[in-house]
Amino acid sequence: MFCRNCGKELTGTPEICLGCGAKPLVGSSFCSACGAETNPLAEICIKCGVRLAKAEAVVGRRWMPTAAGILSIIAGVIAFFLFILVAAMDGPEGVAGAIFGLALIAIGIVAIVGGVFALRRRIWGLALAGAICSVPSSFILGISAIVFIAMSKREFK
Numbered sequence: 001m002f003c004r005n006c007g008k009e010l011t012g013t014p015e016i017c018l019g020c021g022a023k024p025l026v027g028s029s030f031c032s033a034c035g036a037e038t039n040p041l042a043e044i045c046i047k048c049g050v051r052l053a054k055a056e057a058v059v060g061r062r063w064m065p066t067a068a069g070i071l072s073i074i075a076g077v078i079a080f081f082l083f084i085l086v087a088a089m090d091g092p093e094g095v096a097g098a099i100f101g102l103a104l105i106a107i108g109i110v111a112i113v114g115g116v117f118a119l120r121r122r123i124w125g126l127a128l129a130g131a132i133c134s135v136p137s138s139f140i141l142g143i144s145a146i147v148f149i150a151m152s153k154r155e156f157k
Contacts, residue, residue, distance in 0.1 A: 002035035004028060004053065009035060025053045065118045065155055068131055068148035072115030075134030075141045079108030082137055107133045118149060124156035 001010045005027025008019035017024050024032065031038050031045035032053055044051055083104040114130010117123050131149045135142030 064148040064152040068145040069115040069118030071141045071145040072130045072134045075138040076108040076111030079104045079137035
């Protein structure tokens with residue numbers, strides 16, 4: 001096996017190439033079977049005829065974090081509308097409604113921020129917290145967002 005990034009011959013199937021420090025199948029400059037230099041757009045090595053592995057950075061990007069982020073943001077907006085509804089129904093003197101309304105605002109903010117981080121595929125824990133906070137405002141959207149975030153943990157930086 002050869003590193004697709006630097007072309008160095010590797011023994012076994014290591015996680016990281018000791019020549020360049022990258023994952024062996026992430027690059028697109030060399031054939032993983034014979035080590036010959038390849039065109040980054042090529043699908044088959046011209047020298048040995050082996051089908052070239054696609055770079056993980058391109059193939060690994062999936063739809064689940066994007067869907068989870070959108071669901072979390074929608075649930076956060078629903079929480080804001082619920083706050084407006086609670087504030088209108090309870091009146092200005094309702095202490096319980098004010099506490100519940102502030103909780104809805106906090107949950108909505110965390111859900112929206114977590115949704116943005118899920119869309120950007122950054123800080124998995126915050127994206128998961130946003131998905132969890134989206135459950136009280138919309139159970140179906142929240143559970144779906146939690147499942148999508150949990151299944152796509154490896155895509156986050």
